[in-house]
Amino acid sequence: MTTLLDHEALPVDMPQIRPELRRSVGIGSRLALPAIAAGAGIVAALVAAPGAAAGLTGAVVGAGLITALAANWSTCGMSVAGVVVAPKQPDRRGSSTPLRRLGWHALGSTATASITGALIGALGGLALGLVPITLVLGAWAVLAAAYGLHELGLLVMPTPMRRRQLPRHLRRSTAPWKVSLLFGAIIGPGFLIYIRSSAYYLLALGVAAVGSPALGAALFVTVALGRCLPSATAIVYTRRGGSMPGFLSLMCLVDRRVQVFTGAVLVGLGAFALGVLV
Numbered sequence: 001m002t003t004l005l006d007h008e009a010l011p012v013d014m015p016q017i018r019p020e021l022r023r024s025v026g027i028g029s030r031l032a033l034p035a036i037a038a039g040a041g042i043v044a045a046l047v048a049a050p051g052a053a054a055g056l057t058g059a060v061v062g063a064g065l066i067t068a069l070a071a072n073w074s075t076c077g078m079s080v081a082g083v084v085v086a087p088k089q090p091d092r093r094g095s096s097t098p099l100r101r102l103g104w105h106a107l108g109s110t111a112t113a114s115i116t117g118a119l120i121g122a123l124g125g126l127a128l129g130l131v132p133i134t135l136v137l138g139a140w141a142v143l144a145a146a147y148g149l150h151e152l153g154l155l156v157m158p159t160p161m162r163r164r165q166l167p168r169h170l171r172r173s174t175a176p177w178k179v180s181l182l183f184g185a186i187i188g189p190g191f192l193i194y195i196r197s198s199a200y201y202l203l204a205l206g207v208a209a210v211g212s213p214a215l216g217a218a219l220f221v222t223v224a225l226g227r228c229l230p231s232a233t234a235i236v237y238t239r240r241g242g243s244m245p246g247f248l249s250l251m252c253l254v255d256r257r258v259q260v261f262t263g264a265v266l267v268g269l270g271a272f273a274l275g276v277l278v
Helices: 004-009 027-048 052-070 075-085 098-128 133-151 176-187 199-210 213-226 229-239 244-277
Strands: none
Touching: 027 133, 027 244, 052 133, 052 199, 052 213, 052 244, 075 098, 075 176, 075 229, 075 244, 098 176, 098 199, 098 213, 098 229, 133 199, 133 244, 199 213, 199 244, 229 244
């Protein structure tokens, strides 16, 4: 029998667990929110009036922050919370607590995330260093707006990714703290499993465009820490008497609203970047 905690092995989300976007958020909201965000982005660009380089950095930092939120909400991510928070079975090896497992998960995730971000920044600096910054900023702005509309279900954009999920057999064959560490290490780079949010593409492209290994490491670590939030929240939820199945079901219902918010923010960031060029 397949349970909610087993769904990280499935190639797609299941409608009975993760409701369809159009049934969760009405078309009116999905049109109004990006329009408001775009207006706010343009106003912010005109008021702040940053140069192209500063504007690109600011937009990429915004993409990193929204990615830290958006990358959490999937059946796979919720399953990680189940691994970290669920009590250890008596027949499993090792000694651990939810807080310790959360620490191991964060360690594995931030370690590989920092390396990934630094490499993208370094390689991007070499590859894009000679491209005019205004051209890079304009291209990033257009992609940010397009992928924002993709998140809102208003446009279809390509989403290349490695179509693999976390190896669920580890949950039954390895000590819980090791599973938490390994899952964190696999999730940290963001590209070794299904990419949950289009914001990841804008983050990676932006880090490459800025060409800063330090900024890349910092933003990818921020995303890695953000992806620990569901597990941290689950610890609090269960200690207050809630159940893990209840927590996972609640978070999957929140998922689509986070997706719409992410799409609107990406549109706003794209408008900000275009506003910088005006």
